Amino acid sequence: MGLLPAGLSCACEGLAARLPWWAGLPRYGEGARPGGVSIEYVRGSPIIRKRRRKPARGCAGPRRRRLYRLSRPLTARSTVAHHLITGGGGFVGSHLTGALLARGDTVTVLDDLSTGSPANLRHLRGHPSLRFVQGSALDAPLVGDLVGGCDAVVHLAGGETVLDAARRHGRKVLVGTDDHAAAFSAGETPRGETYRTEKDLLVVVARLFDVAGPRQRDEHLVPRLIRQALAGADLVLPGDGSQTRCLTHVRDVVEALTLLLDEPFALGGIFDVGADDGVSVLELAKAIVELAGSPSGITFHGGAPEPGFRVADASRLRALTGWRPRRDLDEILLDTISEARVR
Numbered sequence: 001m002g003l004l005p006a007g008l009s010c011a012c013e014g015l016a017a018r019l020p021w022w023a024g025l026p027r028y029g030e031g032a033r034p035g036g037v038s039i040e041y042v043r044g045s046p047i048i049r050k051r052r053r054k055p056a057r058g059c060a061g062p063r064r065r066r067l068y069r070l071s072r073p074l075t076a077r078s079t080v081a082h083h084l085i086t087g088g089g090g091f092v093g094s095h096l097t098g099a100l101l102a103r104g105d106t107v108t109v110l111d112d113l114s115t116g117s118p119a120n121l122r123h124l125r126g127h128p129s130l131r132f133v134q135g136s137a138l139d140a141p142l143v144g145d146l147v148g149g150c151d152a153v154v155h156l157a158g159g160e161t162v163l164d165a166a167r168r169h170g171r172k173v174l175v176g177t178d179d180h181a182a183a184f185s186a187g188e189t190p191r192g193e194t195y196r197t198e199k200d201l202l203v204v205v206a207r208l209f210d211v212a213g214p215r216q217r218d219e220h221l222v223p224r225l226i227r228q229a230l231a232g233a234d235l236v237l238p239g240d241g242s243q244t245r246c247l248t249h250v251r252d253v254v255e256a257l258t259l260l261l262d263e264p265f266a267l268g269g270i271f272d273v274g275a276d277d278g279v280s281v282l283e284l285a286k287a288i289v290e291l292a293g294s295p296s297g298i299t300f301h302g303g304a305p306e307p308g309f310r311v312a313d314a315s316r317l318r319a320l321t322g323w324r325p326r327r328d329l330d331e332i333l334l335d336t337i338s339e340a341r342v343r
């Protein structure tokens with residue numbers, strides 16, 4: 001495309017915009033997809049093939065490929081999809097619920113309200129396409145029913161029960177993890193790696209980094225510092241304030257999750273979702289004091305510094321979906337401060 005004259009290149013791009021969404025995607029056999037997944041089109045419907053390892057030398061029998069025909073065609077943007085969101089009453093889940101409803105999808109939220117709150121979904125109460133189920137993501141019969149009744153699952157509540165049900169019902173499941181934390185606990189295998197290699201599981205793993213924004217619980221760093229700033233108290237920083245955070249606005253995170261839900265080639269992949277530029281906790285505290293117009297000072301509670309925070313590498317997500325965070329630190333903080341003022 002880069003070799004074409006500018007006018008012709010524009011005409012081609014115009015044509016590309018009118019082609020079906022899958023026209024530019026590589027066909028089956030045109031290259032490995034993440035997680036050994038490839039897609040073949042049969043009468044216009046995408047069929048997912050999960051490649052299996054070659055049988056060991058000398059093994060008899062034909063080499064088989066496992067076929068998954070999804071209950072509905074996977075499209076870059078499903079027309080109307082029904083999503084089950086476990087943990088949909090929490091911080092990230094409630095924003096995702098709102099975004100999916102806003103684009104016309106149906107959402108069932110399963111939440112035991114252990115850390116979430118009905119207040120997070122208050123603005124959506126009475127929405128005809130929202131169903132809230134109070135219950136546990138570990139309750140196998142309940143989870144089985146709900147997973148069987150939806151098209152895709154977003155799992156933000158932890159536990160393996162949901163994954164077992166998704167496997168049984170052949171549903172795609174997008175799992176939000178904090179796997180990067182495992183990098184600091186010696187000997188722990190990141191959960192995403194385990195899920196990705198599980199047989200017959202149509203999984204996409206989103207490794208969430210420092211998500212921030214309205215509705216986050218007060219024990220997290222940003223809302224805690226904002227609460228101190230609004231109360232005019234000193235902002236108490238962990239360690240010496242030099243450790244970095246890569247904060248991402250929850251709305252940017254929701255956009256990334258939505259893109260991953262819609263993207264058939266995301267299957268079997270692990271994607272970092274987060275900003276790739278860090279800010280020190282001290283800089284963060286200074287920005288909060290300034291944006292909140294607060295008279296607060298800043299103190300350090302010393303002790304051992306927090307474990308370092310890895311900066312997200314969102315290049316894989318960007319290459320597949322074009323995602324990048326669009327909201328900067330000021331917007332994250334201003335949105336969170338405005339919400340904290342009226343809470």
Ligand SMILES: NC(=O)c1ccc[n+]([C@@H]2O[C@H](COP(=O)([O-])OP(=O)(O)OC[C@H]3O[C@@H](n4cnc5c(N)ncnc54)[C@H](O)[C@@H]3O)[C@@H](O)[C@H]2O)c1
Pocket residue numbers: 086087088089090091092093110111112113114115116117135136137138156157158159176177178179207208209210211212217
């Ligand atoms: N917020 C972040 O910065 C961040 C960073 C990394 C990873 N994550 C991961 O993303 C997910 C969501 O994070 P969040 O910040 O929205 O947390 P949150 O605590 O606000 O939301 C989690 C929700 O899950 C519900 N829940 C927990 N256990 C449940 C169970 N067994 N059955 C049903 N519901 C249950 C809680 O009541 C809550 O509503 C979590 O898995 C978390 O580990 C978040």
